[in-house]
Amino acid sequence: MAQYERGAHNITTAELRHWVHYSLLSGLVASSLLLVAGLALVLMRDEPRPAGPPAALLDTVRGVLAGQGIAMLDLGLLALMITPVLRVAVLAVGWSLAGWRRFAAIALTVLALLGASIFLGVG
Amino acid sequence: MHLSLESLPWILLAGAATGLVGAMLGTGGGVFLVPGLVLLLDMPVHAAIATSIVTVIATSSAVASANVERGTANMRLGMTLEVATSLGAVCGALTAAWLPARVLEGGFAFILLPTAYLLARGRSEKAAAEAESVAEQHLSDDELGPLGARYVDPASGQAVAYRVERLWGGLMISFLAGNLSGLLGIGGGIFKVPALHLVCGVPMRAAAATSNFMIGVTAAASAFLYYGRGDVRPATTAAAVLGVLIGSVAGTYTNRYVGASALQKLFAALLLAVSLQMFYRVLRG
Numbered sequence: 437m438a439q440y441e442r443g444a445h446n447i448t449t450a451e452l453r454h455w456v457h458y459s460l461l462s463g464l465v466a467s468s469l470l471l472v473a474g475l476a477l478v479l480m481r482d483e484p485r486p487a488g489p490p491a492a493l494l495d496t497v498r499g500v501l502a503g504q505g506i507a508m509l510d511l512g513l514l515a516l517m518i519t520p521v522l523r524v525a526v527l528a529v530g531w532s533l534a535g536w537r538r539f540a541a542i543a544l545t546v547l548a549l550l551g552a553s554i555f556l557g558v559g
Numbered sequence: 560m561h562l563s564l565e566s567l568p569w570i571l572l573a574g575a576a577t578g579l580v581g582a583m584l585g586t587g588g589g590v591f592l593v594p595g596l597v598l599l600l601d602m603p604v605h606a607a608i609a610t611s612i613v614t615v616i617a618t619s620s621a622v623a624s625a626n627v628e629r630g631t632a633n634m635r636l637g638m639t640l641e642v643a644t645s646l647g648a649v650c651g652a653l654t655a656a657w658l659p660a661r662v663l664e665g666g667f668a669f670i671l672l673p674t675a676y677l678l679a680r681g682r683s684e685k686a687a688a689e690a691e692s693v694a695e696q697h698l699s700d701d702e703l704g705p706l707g708a709r710y711v712d713p714a715s716g717q718a719v720a721y722r723v724e725r726l727w728g729g730l731m732i733s734f735l736a737g738n739l740s741g742l743l744g745i746g747g748g749i750f751k752v753p754a755l756h757l758v759c760g761v762p763m764r765a766a767a768a769t770s771n772f773m774i775g776v777t778a779a780a781s782a783f784l785y786y787g788r789g790d791v792r793p794a795t796t797a798a799a800v801l802g803v804l805i806g807s808v809a810g811t812y813t814n815r816y817v818g819a820s821a822l823q824k825l826f827a828a829l830l831l832a833v834s835l836q837m838f839y840r841v842l843r844g
Contacts, residue, residue: 450630452634453627453628453630453634454628456623456624456627456634457624457625457627457628460620460621460623460624460627460775461620461624463620464617464620464621464624467617467800468801468804471797471800471801472801474793474794474797475567475794475797475798475801478794479567488789489787489788489789490786490787490789490791490793506793506794509793509794509796509797510793512797513613513786513791513793513796513797513800514786516613516616516617516620516800517613517616517779517782517783517786518779519616519620519775519779520616520619520620520775520776520778520779521776521779523620523623523775523776524638524641524776527634527638538705539635539638539639542638542639542642543638545642546638546641546642546645546776549642549645549646549649549780550645550776550779550780550783552649553645553648553649553652553779553780553781553783553784554783556649556653556783556784556787557782557783557784557785557786557787557788558783558786558787559787
């Protein structure tokens with residue numbers, strides 16, 4: 437267990453916890469801001485989204501830049517859904533840098549599964 | 560269901576109630592949100608499941624960021640079990656696309672029964688604290704193994720150390736919990752927490768924190784599939800997410816003043832009633 441407290445690159449478990457904490461918090465704050473702004477615009481303009489699958493990511497970003505509420509909601513939801521993926525990526529990098537290869541490999545496996553889900557869903 | 564100024568307060572309220580109850584009972588709240596959206600707001604079950612799965616990500620991210628900082632969530636164990644939960648969630652979400660709404664509603668009504676039982680049987684804070692003191696062992700660093708951990712219990716200030724037993728059992732239960740999550744839009748914590756505690760020997764507080772840490776990734780694994788199919792309704796889901804976040808904060812505060820045991824029994828009775836209502840809806844057609 438002691439070997440997991442400080443890794444090869446002098447990264448401690450406490451530092452990794454900070455990274456994870458801030459990755460989750462930043463995703464949550466970014467998505468909440470987009471969702472609040474998007475909801476306000478959608479309600480003010482009574483802007484419905486056409487039924488069916490969402491627009492491509494590039495079109496969504498263009499919509500956000502054009503001030504479309506529904507595009508902000510889509511991007512906010514995507515930001516929220518990507519937050520746990522970011523957390524797994526942070527741990528994969530952190531554990532790799534710390535030299536804890538077994539857990540870095542496990543994190544990369546989870547990342548691959550999430551990548552497959554993203555590809556099947558919105559790829 | 561089109562979001563309007565008239566429907567917004569109801570969806571925010573449903574989300575807030577889910578977040579409040581989830582934070583007070585230590586669950587993701589999906590078991591309350593899905594029937595709430597289906598029965599009270601007449602939302603199609605696929606859309607309700609998709610909404611719930613996105614709110615689970617929000618709850619998990621908010622709660623896990625605090626638990627990770629405190630050290631109660633076991634990141635190495637959580638990540639190891641996430642391999643199984645993510646795989647289960649992807650399978651569940653792919654299956655859900657092929658299942659008719661009535662089958663999903665029936666499945667949900669069925670899963671509420673063991674959930675109500677587990678909730679009614681649940682542990683009080685006192686019992687959890689006793690479990691932590693039992694887990695307090697004089698384990699050396701080597702005895703903890705790669706998945707074991709130490710933390711300081713925030714309530715008692717006591718140091719707790721534990722090693723993880725029967726990992727394969729934990730992986731199998733995690734796969735099933737992930738599958739239920741992807742299929743029905745629930746976090747699955749109500750099944751994972753007792754399993755982590757009873758099968759893997761993880762103390763209750765660490766089991767709850769680790770389960771919460773995991774459910775965000777589990778939910779994300781299926782959320783992209785629901786989103787790509789167009790089941791996630793952006794405005795409704797955004798309102799539910801914001802409601803859940805507000806309710807979670809309120810629930811964390813209220814939790815200090817309300818006894819958990821009576822609440823668990825009350826909500827177990829509520830889940831039983833909801834389950835019967837959903838069975839009736841399925842049979843009525």
